Amino acid sequence: MKRNQLFWLISIINSLFIIPACSAQNQPDSLLDDVLEDLSVNNDINNSVNEQNWENELEELSVRLQEPINLNVATREQLEQFPFLTDLQIEYLLAYVYVHGSMKTLYELQLVEDMDKRTIQYLLPFVCVEEINNRSSFQWKSMLKNAVKYGKHEVLTRMDIPFYKRKGYEHTYLGPSVYNSVKYGFRYSNRLYVGVVAEKDAGEPFGALHNRYGYDYYSFYLLLQNCGRLKTLSVGNYRLNFGQGLVVSTDYLMGKTIYASSFTSRGKGIKKHSSTDEVNYFRGVAATVSLTEKLNISSFYSHRSMDGVLTDGKITSIYKAGLHRSQKEADKKDLFTLQLTGGNISYQQSHIHLGITGIYYVFNHPYEPELTGYSKYNLHGNQFYNLGIDYAYQWHRFSFQGEMAKGKKGWASLNRFQYSLMEGTHLVLIQRFYSFDYWAMFAHSFREGSTVQNEQGYYLGVETSPFRYWNFLASCDLFSFPWKKYRISKTGSHGIDVLIQTTFSPHENLSMYLKYRYKQKERDLSGTKGSIILPIYHHQLRYRLNYSLNEVLSFRTTLEYNHFYSQDKAASLGYQATGMISYRLPGTRLFAEVQGSYFYTDDYDSRVYISEKGLLYTFYTPSFQGQGFRCVAHFRYDFNEHWMFITKFGETTYLNRDEIGSGNDLIRGNKKADIQMQLRIKF
Secondary structure: OOHHHHHHHHHHHOHHHHHHHHHHHHOHHHHHHHHHHHHHHOOOOOOOOOEEOOHHHHHHHHHHHHOOEEOOOOOHHHHOOOOOOOHHHHHHHHHHHHHHOOOOOHHHHHHOOOOOHHHHHHHHHHEEOOOOOOOOOOOHHHHHHHHHHHOEEEEEEEEEEEOOOEOHHHHOOOOOOOEEEEEEEEEEOOOEEEEEEEEEOOOOOOOEOOEOOOOOEEEEEEEEEEEOOEEEEEEEEEEEEOOOOOOOEOOOOOOHHHHHOOOOOOOOEEEEOOOOOOOOOEEEEEEEEEOOOOEEEEEEEEEEEEOEEEEOOEEEEEOOOOOOOOHHHHOOOOOEEEEEEEEEEEEEEOOEEEEEEEEEEEEEEEEOOOOOHHHOOOOOEEEEEEEEEEEEEEEOOEEEEEEEEEEOOOEEEEEEEEEEEEOOEEEEEEEEEEOOOOOOOOOOOOOOOOOOOOEEEEEEEEEEOOOOOEEEEEEEEEEEEOOOEOOEOOOOEEEEEEEEEEEEEEEOOEEEEEEEEEEEEEEEOOOOOOOOEEEEEEEEEEEEEEEEOOOOEEEEEEEEEEEEEEOOEEEEEEEEEEEEEEEEOOOOOEEEEEEEEEEEEOOOOOOEEOOEEOOOOOEEOOEEOOEEEEEEEEEEEEOOOOEEEEEEEEEEEEOOOOEEOOHHHOEEOOEEEEEEEEEEEEO
8 A cells, every 4th residue: 555545544434533633732731741640659658758859851842742754864862852752662653653754644653564553642742744844064163143033031930838837937947938940951952052040949048158158059061962073061950861871860760560561771962961969960061972873981070068967077878858947957968079971972873772871979088878777788988989870772663772880889770671462561570689788879770678779679560552542561670689778677678569550541531540559568566675576467459530521621539549558556547539620711721620639548558649740840749647728729821931830738737736846847826827829921
């Protein structure tokens, strides 16, 4: 069949399939929220989740919403920034354009092998199809001239005002309870980014005491991309991510269970740091140069001050909260420095990738934390290094990725196998081994514990869509810890993490899923000081229903049940019921969302997580324990294409307590309410 005949056939038969997906472009922010909500809920249920600092990732995806990638000239690196595309899907997409020539319409995505309905729906808002213009070689003068003429500016300011008073404001905290941040960013196409970030956390002084220059935190970044052989140049604050993250990665890591689906982890090289995160970044200069079409070399240098505690000229702890509200916290600010340098060499040819990453870092004082119990083999000293080799190979429906790394102490390895049995069916196997004495301060990768150290395990995930409207997801992770862990005073402890999820989408306006998760691991019996260690069991059941009448009104219902028990005590229960209504006022630019939740838990172990819409470039998933209600009202008004205002009001009311929190964060009373406001100006 000729190609133009295929266009008409696909347009007629699948119009009901593509058109609803295209409608997602009308509400791109809602699409991002749905994806992030999935990632947030799938995070480790034993790790506290609060407001996720995904500003960097969300800003990058938002740029793609405003300036979609032309699939006819898209590179592998550009497509890899979308976490919902598998390596196999990227390969098939590039091969399709190479074999068949330029796409004429987005309908052709259905012709690309291994492209399923959900992936296409996620991808559509970020891509486009345009004719290829004759492109001349890069010229600096032309780029700078066009940047001045066509560059885009954005100013974003946020203010949070609490309607409660914490105990710390009586005598301890030095500043007002209002949070404020200001961000300015300039960008031209995907070549030039320049920005400044300033932030003051609640309780920190403004323009006084240790913040006599105004805000508590300032950040500057400049990023150049795709300028001839200069692939990337970053000056100021930046992020790094190479290989599988066993040597260095400062990107936010998705939840462990999400690996069973199409979401994957890739080295993204050098990126700007434009968020208010005060910890996970580097400060200095970094660059990537393309020596040939297949060979890239990167180099970076960083010098920054860090917070912590100095005792007798030694660093005894590193403070990562970024809060300087009290004099005690302020005394920890910028007490020592960390210098870092390193580089990466990567080779990409067709189905093969090879890379080498090295990093060397040194403190200006010896780092000597207390090393007892489970922390006996933790990092200490003042000079460290890590060296890793990452690799990838793809053959037909089989793909393989991995990395092996060596540090000053210990070593680590991670290997990921994926096989696509057929379209919509993926099998994933991940093997990891992190020695108990592997020292890697900037490693961030697939794991059960809190660091890339003292862990080994095997993860198996399967996702399939054997029937129309149905999707099935199952995963199992077997893990163990060679050395002791926090609250586990024995060597060789082990556990299992199982997830089963069924999704049913009979119509583009209706979808639902039912998810069951079971987790078992070992833990010290409270009060025995580690002399008695027993297994603990956690069962979690969640049901979610999404329904929209049209593009104006939509509903969402979530029901969750937790069952936690151990051998030494009776089971504790927790559950929550959440309802959300989203409404777009016809004929206006007003978007409103109201959400209400009821929660009940017996204790902290049976706590529940409730996801809610945050401000621009944020996502909020707080945990709750006890009994009470949570109500949220979120309003967004777009005055025009230049001005946008968001306000969010939230209140939590507890029915079983008269105080909330403890220490300086104690709130006298059973209610906690606040309002958040955000203004964006684009010109």
